[in-house]
Structure formats: C-alpha cells, structure tokens
Amino acid sequence: xxxxxxxxxxxxxxxxxxxxxxxxxxxxxxxxxxxxxxxxxxxxxxxxxxxxxxxxxxxxxxxxxxxxxxxxxxxxxxxxxxxxxxxxxxxxxxxxxxxxxxxxxxxxxxxxxxxxxxxxxxxxxxxxxxxxxxxxxxxxxxxxxxxxxxxxxxxxxxxxxxxxxxxxxxxxxxxxxxxxxxxxxxxxxxxxxxxxxxxxxxxxxxxxxxxxxxxxxxxxxxxxxxxxxxxxxxxxxxxxxxxxxxxxxxxxxxxxxxxxxxxxxxxxxxxxxxxxxxxxxxxxxxxxxxxxxxxxxxxxxxxxxxxxxxx
Amino acid sequence: xxxxxxxxxxxxxxxxxxxxxxxxxxxxxxxxxxxxxxxxxxxxxxxxxxxxxxxxxxxxxxxxxxxxxxxxxxxxxxxxxxxxxxxxxxxxxxxxxxxxxxxxxxxxxxxxxxxxxxxxxxxxxxxxxxxxxxxxxxxxxxxxxxxxxxxxxxxxxxxxxxxxxxxxxxxxxxxxxxxxxxxxxxxxxxxxxxxxxxxxxxxxxxxxxxxxxxxxxxxxxxxxxxxxxxxxxxxxxxxxxxxxxxxxxxxxxxxxxxxxxxxxxxxxxxxxxxxxxxxxxxxxxxxxxxxxxxxxxxxxxxxxxxxxxxxxxxxxxxxxxxxxxxxxxxxxxxxxxxxxxxxxxxxxxx
Numbered sequence: 014x015x016x017x018x019x020x021x022x023x024x025x026x027x028x029x030x031x032x033x034x035x036x037x038x039x040x041x042x043x044x045x046x047x048x049x050x051x052x053x054x055x056x057x058x059x060x061x062x063x064x065x066x067x068x069x070x071x072x073x074x075x076x077x078x079x080x081x082x083x084x085x086x087x088x089x090x091x092x093x094x095x096x097x098x099x100x101x102x103x104x105x106x107x108x109x110x111x112x113x114x115x116x117x118x119x120x121x122x123x124x125x126x127x128x129x130x131x132x133x134x135x136x137x138x139x140x141x142x143x144x145x146x147x148x149x150x151x152x153x154x155x156x157x158x159x160x161x162x163x164x165x166x167x168x169x170x171x172x173x174x175x176x177x178x179x180x181x182x183x184x185x186x187x188x189x190x191x192x193x194x195x196x197x198x199x200x201x202x203x204x205x206x207x208x209x210x211x212x213x214x215x216x217x218x219x220x221x222x223x224x225x226x227x228x229x230x231x232x233x234x235x236x237x238x239x240x241x242x243x244x245x246x247x248x249x250x251x252x253x254x255x256x257x258x259x260x261x262x263x264x265x266x267x268x269x270x271x272x273x274x275x276x277x278x279x280x281x282x283x284x285x286x287x288x289x290x291x292x293x294x295x296x297x298x299x300x301x302x303x304x305x306x307x308x309x310x311x312x313x314x315x316x317x318x319x320x321x322x323x324x
Numbered sequence: 325x326x327x328x329x330x331x332x333x334x335x336x337x338x339x340x341x342x343x344x345x346x347x348x349x350x351x352x353x354x355x356x357x358x359x360x361x362x363x364x365x366x367x368x369x370x371x372x373x374x375x376x377x378x379x380x381x382x383x384x385x386x387x388x389x390x391x392x393x394x395x396x397x398x399x400x401x402x403x404x405x406x407x408x409x410x411x412x413x414x415x416x417x418x419x420x421x422x423x424x425x426x427x428x429x430x431x432x433x434x435x436x437x438x439x440x441x442x443x444x445x446x447x448x449x450x451x452x453x454x455x456x457x458x459x460x461x462x463x464x465x466x467x468x469x470x471x472x473x474x475x476x477x478x479x480x481x482x483x484x485x486x487x488x489x490x491x492x493x494x495x496x497x498x499x500x501x502x503x504x505x506x507x508x509x510x511x512x513x514x515x516x517x518x519x520x521x522x523x524x525x526x527x528x529x530x531x532x533x534x535x536x537x538x539x540x541x542x543x544x545x546x547x548x549x550x551x552x553x554x555x556x557x558x559x560x561x562x563x564x565x566x567x568x569x570x571x572x573x574x575x576x577x578x579x580x581x582x583x584x585x586x587x588x589x590x591x592x593x594x595x596x597x598x599x600x601x602x603x604x605x606x607x608x609x610x611x612x613x614x615x616x617x618x619x620x621x622x623x624x625x626x627x628x629x630x631x632x633x634x635x636x637x638x639x640x641x642x643x644x645x646x647x648x649x650x651x652x653x654x655x656x657x658x659x660x661x662x663x664x665x666x667x668x669x670x671x672x673x674x
Binding site: 049053089093097098099100102103104106107108109110111112113114115116117118121230234235238239241242245279281282284285288289291292295296299300320322 | 608651653
C-alpha cells in the first residue's frame with residue numbers, strides 16, 4: 014500500500030510540471046501556432062522564479078515573476094510567428110536555444126542552491142486521511158490544485174462552451190473563414206500564444222519552486238518537449254493534457270521509486286523511461302485506437318502562418 | 325502618397341541574402357549590447373575572436389576541429405530538409421556514432437587503418453539505427469519526426485552518461501565521467517587537424533552531386549517539393565523518405581565517430597557539444613543547399629570558437645547557444661521580411 018501511495022504522490026507532483034506546460038501548448042496550438050519553444054520557456058521561468066525568491070522569499074512572487082518573463086518571451090515569439098508570420102518550427106527551436114542558453118548563463122550563480130522559498134503542502138482536512146489516494150491527491154502544494162482542476166476547467170469552459178471559445182477554435186481550424194466572419198485572427202493568435210507561453214514559463218517555476226526545488230543546469234531535461242508531445246496525445250483538450258501528464262507522472266515516479274528501492278536497473282535507464290514512454294505514446298495510438306483518433310485530430314490550421322492576401 | 329507593403333511570393337536570392345545579413349547583424353548587435361550591459365567590452369571581444377581564431381595556426385586548427393562536426397550535423401539536417409523533414413535528433417545520432425566507435429576502440433583489437441574503416445561504417449550504422457524508430461513511425465504512421473528524434477537525444481545522452489561513468493569508466497587516469505582512451509586515431513595533416521575534416525568537407529559536395537545527377541537524387545527532390553506529384557509519377561515516396569532519414573542519421577553518426585577517433589579520443593557526457601542543435605542552425609543558414617552547408621558551418625564554427633574565447637573571459641558556452649537562438653529567430657523573421665516590398669501608391673482622391 015505504501016509503495017502505491019508513494020508512486021501516486023510523486024506522480025501527481027511530477028505530472029504537474031508537464032500538465033501546466035501542456036495546457037499552455039494546448040492554447041497555442043488551438044489557435045494554430047506550433048510553439049516548440051516550451052523547453053526554453055520552462056528554463057527561463059524556472060530560473061527567474063529562483064532569482065525572484067532570492068530577492069523576495071515568497072513562492073507566489075517567484076511564480077508571478079516566471080509568468081511575467083513568460084509573457085515577455087511569449088510576446089516576442091508571437092511577434093515573430095504571428096505578426097511577422099515567420100516559420101514556426103524555426104522560431105520555436107530558436108526560442109528553445111535562446112531560453113535554455115540564457116537561463117543557464119543567468120542562473121549560473123544560483124545553480125545547485127536550494128530555493129529560498131517554496132510552495133508548501135496544503136493538507137485538506139479529512140480527505141487527506143483517505144486510504145491510498147488521500148495523501149496523493151489532498152496533501153499537495155497549492156499549485157497542484159490549480160493545475161489539475163482550476164486552469165483546465167476554465168480552459169475547457171472557455172474553449173468549448175462560449176462563443177469566444179468557438180471563435181478561438183475557428184482561428185486554429187480555418188483562419189481564412191474566421192477572418193471572413195470578422196474574427197480578429199492576428200489578435201487572437203497573438204494573445205493566446207502569449208498566454209500559453211506564460212503557462213510554459215509557469216511550469217518552469219513549478220519545477221524549481223515545488224518539484225525539485227532548486228535550479229541547476231539541465232534541470233528542465235526535455236520536459237518541455239514531452240509537454241509538446243503530450244498535447245498531441247491529449248487530442249488538444251485541456252483535461253486530456255492533464256490526464257496524459259498524470260500518466261507520465263506515474264512513469265517518472267516509477268523511475269524514482271526504482272532508484273530509491275535499488276531495483277536492479279541502473280538509474281540512467283530508469284531516467285530514460287519518460288522519453289521512451291513519450292515516443293511509445295506517440296506511436297502506439299495509431300495502431301490501437303484508429304477510430305478514436307478521429308476525435309483527436311490536430312487543428313487544421315496548425316503550423317501554417319495566415320496571410321490574408323493569399324486567401 | 326501612401327506607403328503599402330506588398331508581398332511577393334518569390335524572393336530573389338539577392339534580396340534574401342540582404343535581409344539575412346541585416347537580421348544577422350541585428351542579432352549580433354543585440355548580443356553585443358547585452359554583453360556590454362553585463363560589463364564586457366564587445367569591441368575588444370570581437371577583435372579577440374577574429375585574431376585568436378584566424379590569426380594563428382593554433383586558432384585555425386581549433387576552428388577546423390569545430391568546423392568538422394558542424395559540417396556533418398549541418399549536412400544531416402539539410403539532407404532531411406530536402407524532403408521537408410526536420411532532424412532535431414542529430415545530437416543523439418552523434419552520440420550513438422561516438423558510442424559505437426568507443427565500443428570498438430575499447431573492445432576490438434586490430435590493425436589501425438582497418439579498424440578506422442570499421443569504426444566509420446559502424447558509426448554510420450549507429451546513427452542510422454538511432455533514427456530508425458522515428459523513421460518508421462514517420463513513414464508508416466505519420467508520427468511527427470521533430471519530437472521523436474528530439475526525445476531520443478535525451479535517451480542517447482543518458483546511455484553515454486551511463487557507460488562513461490559506469491562500466492566503461494576510465495580506471496587508469498581516474499577521471500570520473502569519461503571512458504578510457506580509444507587507441508585508434510584518425511591521421512592528422514595540419515597540427516591537430518585530422519583527415520576527418522576532409523571527409524566532412526567532401527560530404528556535402530558528394531551529396532549535392534548525388535542530388536543533382538542521380539536518379540535517386542531526382543526522385544528525392546521531386547518527392548520533397550511535391551509528394552503528391554511524385555506519387556502519381558510512380559516514385560516510391562515512402563521508400564525515398566526512409567532512405568533519406570537513415571542517411572541523415574548515418575551522417576550525424578559519422579560526425580560522432582570522427583569526434584571520438586579524431587578529436588576527443590574518448591567518450592564523455594558532453595561530447596556532442598550541442599553540435600546536433602547547432603547543425604539545425606547550419607541547415608537554416610544553408611537554405612537547403614549542400615554547398616551552403618560549407619559556408620553556414622564555417623560561420624557557426626567561428627561563432628562557436630568565439631564562445632570558447634568568451635569562456636576564457638568568464639562566460640559559459642550556454643551564452644553561445646543563446647546567441648545562436650537569437651540569430652535563428654532573426655534569420656527566420658528576415659526570411660519573411662524579404663517577401664515584402666514597399667510600394668508607394670498615389671492616395672485615392674475622394
């Protein structure tokens with residue numbers, strides 16, 4: 014029983030990083046922009062959160078600082094890809110390199126030091142005493158509740174239950190038609206890509222303030238890319254992203270537990286699990302759930318810059 | 325008089341080049357300003373870079389050693405870009421080439437020339453093997469190759485880290501994160517510069533010739549520019565895609581093999597030095613031209629060498645990665661700007 018509770022607790026905690034970043038990416042991809050810069054945004058968010066809590070030792074301040082940095086770099090990315098309509102793959106890779114490089118350079122003095130402030134556990138009375146699930150679900154830091162419930166609920170409601178959400182999805186599916194209907198394509202793309210980037214940076218802050226909690230070179234370790242892959246796996250749906258992230262949290266947790274309990278597998282091989290699992294998760298559904306995939310298709314306008322004069 | 329921006333679908337190469345140079349200079353200027361704010365003297369650094377990398381024999385040797393892997397990883401990315409595919413996993417394939425070479429070096433004894441040839445082909449095979457799963461997934465299930473190739477980089481890094489710190493750890497010199505010395509060495513011809521440099525320099529030319537003058541090359545080009553048309557013309561597009569992806573992985577694997585057999589002589593965690601990612605930048609600079617790779621890789625080698633000089637001044641190599649990202653962003657935007665012309669029109673009189 015203890016081992017299951019342990020795995021689940023770590024899984025929820027570890028999955029939160031991926032869930033928040035994937036939620037941000039869902040926003041960007043729903044409006045038709047493929048943001049490959051998540052990895053860089055997470056690095057930037059992580060390091061700015063650490064620097065912020067060194068100045069003001071309050072985790073919320075650190076998280077807010079990461080969001081602001083995410084907004085700035087997200088706006089830069091949106092300026093390049095949405096306003097200037099530059100190649101999204103290139104700009105995304107560029108953002109990853111710029112973000113990762115900058116974060117390591119700026120974060121050098123803070124490397125390896127424990128975070129000066131971190132998100133503490135919020136223990137929900139009574140519920141946390143439930144067997145097995147109690148500790149995993151109701152004894153986590155406050156961001157976990159925000160990431161697993163509040164943000165996806167808001168996103169799902171806005172995207173699928175409001176007129177504005179329909180407009181947003183239309184921009185991602187068919188920008189030309191949306192434009193004809195009077196929807197401001199460029200504005201909507203710009204705003205949602207920027208918000209999505211802020212969430213990506215927020216995931217970095219979660220990583221360094223709640224999960225690890227410290228900054229070091231390579232702490233992001235490809236989580237941004239796993240988040241991008243998760244969005245495909247999740248069928249571009251907010252709760253799909255959260256569920257997928259939790260699944261990957263379990264894989265990550267298995268690796269940790271294996272290391273802690275001295276399973277006869279070398280730690281580097283256990284660390285490979287999330288990456289191999291992601292690749293498997295991208296390939297397997299094609300063979301297994303052929304019919305299910307019909308509901309999981311990418312927005313039709315994804316990755317294509319919109320030029321009004323080429324309509 | 326009113327000013328309007330008019331988009332032209334086709335851009336002359338001269339316009340494209342001008343736009344890129346402007347973008348590049350802007351990115352460098354921003355980098356210089358940031359360095360200036362951080363308390364470095366950008367002008368002094370700039371002259372240091374030029375003098376140290378081009379002004380001395382040692383500088384040229386180092387430049388050549390950085391140039392070699394960049395030529396090959398840049399070519400690897402360019403090869404796949406010919407069919408509209410992105411190989412972001414050249415880093416991982418590079419690691420595998422290095423891994424296989426080290427395995428042969430540590431465990432198989434034989435005459436050096438023969439063993440080097442064996443390493444060459446084994447390294448190529450290792451790189452190709454590393455891209456095999458993304459290739460099949462892309463060809464048969466349309467799984468996005470960008471993410472699958474990239475994620476395997478982390479797996480390769482962990483594998484190399486495992487052997488370098490674990491079973492193959494150097495027990496003689498006592499270094500903790502490196503394997504023992506690989507006994508087979510690429511012959512050198514200019515100081516420490518080895519013949520791998522020549523191989524790397526010839527490879528883009530060979531690929532360019534194959535693309536232009538062979539049937540395979542023609543079919544690849546056609547499949548890349550219009551897969552539907554190629555399919556109707558009876559070209560096996562999927563088989564060409566598989567061959568081009570495996571070739572790309574093999575080239576990156578050779579880069580790793582040469583790095584071990586020619587430059588580093590042992591396997592260690594950071595051996596790829598981001599060459600795979602920088603190769604993407606080289607390919608972007610080359611704009612799909614194999615000959616352009618030679619120029620693009622040279623530029624990146626200069627920048628990377630600059631990074632090493634910056635390191636002696638107290639900056640990390642990550643600063644170079646950041647600068648490369650900035651340049652890539654500006655290049656991408658410049659490519660788009662090149663499509664626009666400013667047209668002055670007579671304002672309509674009402």
